[in-house]
Amino acid sequence: MSILKVDEKTGIFGEGDQTFGGSFVPPELQKALDEVAEAFARYKDDPDFNAELQAYYKDYAGRPNPLYFAKRLSDQVGGAKIYLKREDLNHTGAHKINNTLGQILLAKRLGKKRIIAETGAGQHGVATATAAALMGLECLIFMGELDMKRQALNVFRMELLGAKVIPATSGNRTLKEAVDEALMYFAGHPDSFYLLGSAVGPHPYPLMVRHFQSVIGQEARAQILEKEGRLPDYVVAAVGGGSNAIGLFYPFVEDLSVKIIGVEPAGKGLDTGYHAAPLNVGEVDVLHGFRSYVMPDPEKCWSISAGLDYPGVGPEHSYYKAIGRAQYVAVNDQEALDAFLNLSKTEGIIPALESSHAVAYATKLAAQRPKDEIIIVNLSGRGDKDVAQVAEMLGRTPEQAAKA
Numbered sequence: 327m328s329i330l331k332v333d334e335k336t337g338i339f340g341e342g343d344q345t346f347g348g349s350f351v352p353p354e355l356q357k358a359l360d361e362v363a364e365a366f367a368r369y370k371d372d373p374d375f376n377a378e379l380q381a382y383y384k385d386y387a388g389r390p391n392p393l394y395f396a397k398r399l400s401d402q403v404g405g406a407k408i409y410l411k412r413e414d415l416n417h418t419g420a421h422k423i424n425n426t427l428g429q430i431l432l433a434k435r436l437g438k439k440r441i442i443a444e445t446g447a448g449q450h451g452v453a454t455a456t457a458a459a460l461m462g463l464e465c466l467i468f469m470g471e472l473d474m475k476r477q478a479l480n481v482f483r484m485e486l487l488g489a490k491v492i493p494a495t496s497g498n499r500t501l502k503e504a505v506d507e508a509l510m511y512f513a514g515h516p517d518s519f520y521l522l523g524s525a526v527g528p529h530p531y532p533l534m535v536r537h538f539q540s541v542i543g544q545e546a547r548a549q550i551l552e553k554e555g556r557l558p559d560y561v562v563a564a565v566g567g568g569s570n571a572i573g574l575f576y577p578f579v580e581d582l583s584v585k586i587i588g589v590e591p592a593g594k595g596l597d598t599g600y601h602a603a604p605l606n607v608g609e610v611d612v613l614h615g616f617r618s619y620v621m622p623d624p625e626k627c628w629s630i631s632a633g634l635d636y637p638g639v640g641p642e643h644s645y646y647k648a649i650g651r652a653q654y655v656a657v658n659d660q661e662a663l664d665a666f667l668n669l670s671k672t673e674g675i676i677p678a679l680e681s682s683h684a685v686a687y688a689t690k691l692a693a694q695r696p697k698d699e700i701i702i703v704n705l706s707g708r709g710d711k712d713v714a715q716v717a718e719m720l721g722r723t724p725e726q727a728a729k730a
């Protein structure tokens with residue numbers, strides 16, 4: 327019997343007065359969500375659907391990607407063995423494509439002609455525009471007006487891929503407003519399919535995104551059994567909304583010998599309020615139509631990595647915390663930056679700043695553990711997108727850096 331209590335029909339995790347997830351939305355939106363939930367329930371175990379998805383994973387996204395033993399990093403640390411799950415090697419450079427390919431195939435099954443999505447830094451927008459181009463579907467991406475200025479290159483990428491980027495102009499003009507406006511558009515345009523980018527939002531998105539991202543943990547599990555003949559002692563991943571983390575964690579959740587650690591961004595420090603670590607410092611509330619931990623002051627949401635600065639978190643992580651199945655720690659901006667620089671030099675792998683949070687914690691953990699223990703870290707994405715930002719943080723323009 328599973329250790330998890332989740333109602334697959336409502337997406338509610340847990341029982342009694344401590345539940346997470348669910349759907350708290352107006353009736354028009356609920357109707358649109360019900361159609362998505364029905365499609366997911368109908369196709370998730372359908373052999374034809376899964377054969378098609380597996381073919382795209384293999385020939386388009388480049389799966390399976392390797393589970394790589396980071397020997398130089400492990401030697402440098404002098405403790406447990408660190409393995410990296412190489413989601414950075416996927417097409418478009420991160421785990422997000424796993425989810426966009428899955429959801430877009432559902433949209434096709436439903437006969438939808440138009441895909442809509444929200445994006446913060448632009449990574450999910452690019453992964454969605456990619457999948458929409460692949461399927462020949464119209465694509466609208468909602469993005470905060472401020473984020474469009476900060477991430478102009480990703481706006482251009484989405485346009486190259488044939489998508490239209492729509493500025494969200496309310497409030498702070500960032501991710502939260504982009505989600506609000508995408509949900510509103512979805513409620514008014516049931517001929518569209520809302521392709522949500524993380525394991526958040528109202529039912530069925532948290533369960534659906536976990537399903538499509540679980541390929542990460544399924545592969546990692548088989549790969550470590552092949553390489554080491556046993557399960558890992560720890561699995562570690564960065565948590566923004568929580569999709570790359572739940573994708574790695576879920577296939578290990580019944581293996582109680584495997585300790586699960588999610589790493590949230592502590593930003594400028596948990597005590598400053600400027601972080602995005604609701605599982606470390608937060609309260610249970612409803613945001614964007616689902617119940618989960620939320621930052622006490624969402625206006626202060628901050629992380630060095632744009633992909634992690636969401637004020638809430640996927641409900642399944644709140645539930646894992648509540649039942650004690652996972653531990654959630656936090657790593658600050660400086661520690662993440664140090665890990666970014668160190669992994670680049672020791673392994674020749676430039677990680678995304680998001681993934682650098684997981685690498686930073688895993689390195690600290692490995693140093694305290696014996697050499698015969700095994701840690702799997704999800705390297706959720708590559709860091710090419712972050713190189714200019716890091717140069718600026720180090721006080722060097724990319725032009726100066728190139729000359730040096």
Ligand SMILES: *Cc1c(COP(=O)(O)O)cnc(C)c1O
Pocket residue numbers: 420421422449450523524525564565566567568569570571633634678680681706707708
């Ligand atoms: C978007 C992103 C994340 C954060 O999103 P999750 O849903 O928490 O996985 C992490 N790593 C990379 C590389 C990303 O692009």
